Amino acid sequence: MKIGYPCINRSLSCKGNRTFRLRSYSDERLQQTIQNNLNCLLHILRFNLKYGMLFFRISSDIIPFASHPVCTFPWQKHFRHQFKKIGQFIMKNDMRISMHPDQFIVINTPREEVFQRSVAEIAYHAEVLDLMGLDTTAKIQLHVGGVYTDKSKSIVRFIDRYRSLDASLKRRLVIENDEKSYDIQDCLLIHKKIKIPVLFDYFHHTLLNNHESFCDVLESCKKTWAEKDGIPMVDYSSQKPHTTTGAHAEHLDKSDFKVFLRNSRPYDFDLMLEIKDKERSVIKALTILKSDPRLIS
DNA sequence: TCACGTCAAGCAGAT
DNA sequence: ATCTGCTTGACGTGA
Numbered sequence: 405m406k407i408g409y410p411c412i413n414r415s416l417s418c419k420g421n422r423t424f425r426l427r428s429y430s431d432e433r434l435q436q437t438i439q440n441n442l443n444c445l446l447h448i449l450r451f452n453l454k455y456g457m458l459f460f461r462i463s464s465d466i467i468p469f470a471s472h473p474v475c476t477f478p479w480q481k482h483f484r485h486q487f488k489k490i491g492q493f494i495m496k497n498d499m500r501i502s503m504h505p506d507q508f509i510v511i512n513t514p515r516e517e518v519f520q521r522s523v524a525e526i527a528y529h530a531e532v533l534d535l536m537g538l539d540t541t542a543k544i545q546l547h548v549g550g551v552y553t554d555k556s557k558s559i560v561r562f563i564d565r566y567r568s569l570d571a572s573l574k575r576r577l578v579i580e581n582d583e584k585s586y587d588i589q590d591c592l593l594i595h596k597k598i599k600i601p602v603l604f605d606y607f608h609h610t611l612l613n614n615h616e617s618f619c620d621v622l623e624s625c626k627k628t629w630a631e632k633d634g635i636p637m638v639d640y641s642s643q644k645p646h647t648t649t650g651a652h653a654e655h656l657d658k659s660d661f662k663v664f665l666r667n668s669r670p671y672d673f674d675l676m677l678e679i680k681d682k683e684r685s686v687i688k689a690l691t692i693l694k695s696d697p698r699l700i701s
Numbered sequence: 702t703c704a705c706g707t708c709a710a711g712c713a714g715a716t
Numbered sequence: 717a718t719c720t721g722c723t724t725g726a727c728g729t730g731a
Contacts (some may be wrong), residue, residue: 410723425727426709461723472709507722508710521710547722550712583722584713639723652723678723 406500406674407689408452408459409682416451418444421463429469431477438479441466442486449493454592457686459500459637460676464525466532475478491536500674501542502637503529512549518697519565519701522575530576535676541634544576545603548594551605559590565598577634578603580639588621595628602628606664607652609639615658622671634674641678652678653688656685662692 411421420441424433445462452460468474479488494501509522528545533542552558566574579595580603581588588609591602604625622636629636642657656679679685 412723412725419726422723423708423726425707428727464723465726472711504723506710506724507712510711513711515711518711525710552712625708641723676723680724 405672406458407463407677408457409677409686410461410504411463412446412664412682413451414682414684416447418447420448421465423465423468426469426474428609429474434468434475434651435476435482437468438483440661442483446490449499453497456690457683458498459676461502461504461676462532463573464503464505464529467528470528471521480531480535491538494536494538500634501538502545502676503533504545505529509546510549511546511565512558514552515633516561523569526573526700533576540575540632543578543637545580547576547582548579548590551585559594563594566598566600569672578637580605581608583608587612587614588608589614592624601633603637603639605639607639618667622668626671636673637676638673639676639678652680654680656688658688658692661689
């Protein structure tokens with residue numbers, strides 16, 4: 405089990421997700437920002453390695469406006485050596501990488517222009533991972549999307565749209581259960597049709613489920629990850645205390661986390677902690693794992 | 702230096 | 717009809 409956090413490191417001043425406003429766009433500004441973001445990404449990965457955090461989600465902002473028509477600068481070519489260097493660092497240290505395009509990426513949308521923009525954005529994410537030379541265990545995670553008042557039709561649309569994608573994108577994509585529309589059974593159903601791996605989000609599952617046993621869910625999800633996909637990825641968070649909104653906790657809830665670990669035995673997966681204090685929680689989680697060997701599968 | 706309105710993009714659910 | 721949350725944070729203007 406590798407443990408990690410998404411996108412932002414709160415201990416370092418170096419941020420790998422700097423961006424700017426669209427109206428401030430210039431090729432020069434873009435280059436400066438990308439240069440900063442790539443430098444910081446390597447800093448963050450070095451920091452992570454030092455603490456034994458071997459899983460990381462790269463921010464979608466690493467190349468601002470990458471899929472926007474305004475961006476015509478050939479950043480792929482210009483920064484290719486730096487991408488390669490980062491990729492080599494990742495591979496040399498056996499790190500796991502994911503990316504998570506934001507909420508605007510909806511491949512089951514009925515609107516063709518939204519779909520086209522989504523494909524362009526997914527292609528950009530895949531390009532980043534490809535430029536780093538990472539194998540297909542580096543994943544891009546998506547939600548199934550909208551319901552549009554007819555869930556079964558929307559699932560069919562997801563499947564059809566997915567099938568139409570280029571193989572270079574499909575090999576990176578995984579789907580994740582969400583907290584209000586598509587639960588883990590929906591994801592597993594989609595997997596049956598198109599073999600896309602299913603990323604289990606524990607917190608979303610606590611908010612939307614069919615009272616399945618935790619082990620059954622882990623077993624079912626595990627089977628959706630083929631050899632080439634690597635071991636399953638799992639997202640973990642807990643409820644922010646005193647709220648009922650599904651907001652993510654500020655700090656790792658140690659007792660909830662221990663229950664999670666104990667109940668997830670003997671399954672092995674790479675775990676992303678979606679907790680607001682980011683790497684602090686991962687350090688706590690690693691300490692818990694070390695101090696309680698029976699939690700380790 | 703700092704407060705705060707706003708930021709490319711979609712959707713669902715609440716108000 | 718409008719606002720809020722989502723993996724929310726950060727940009728950038730004006731005081």
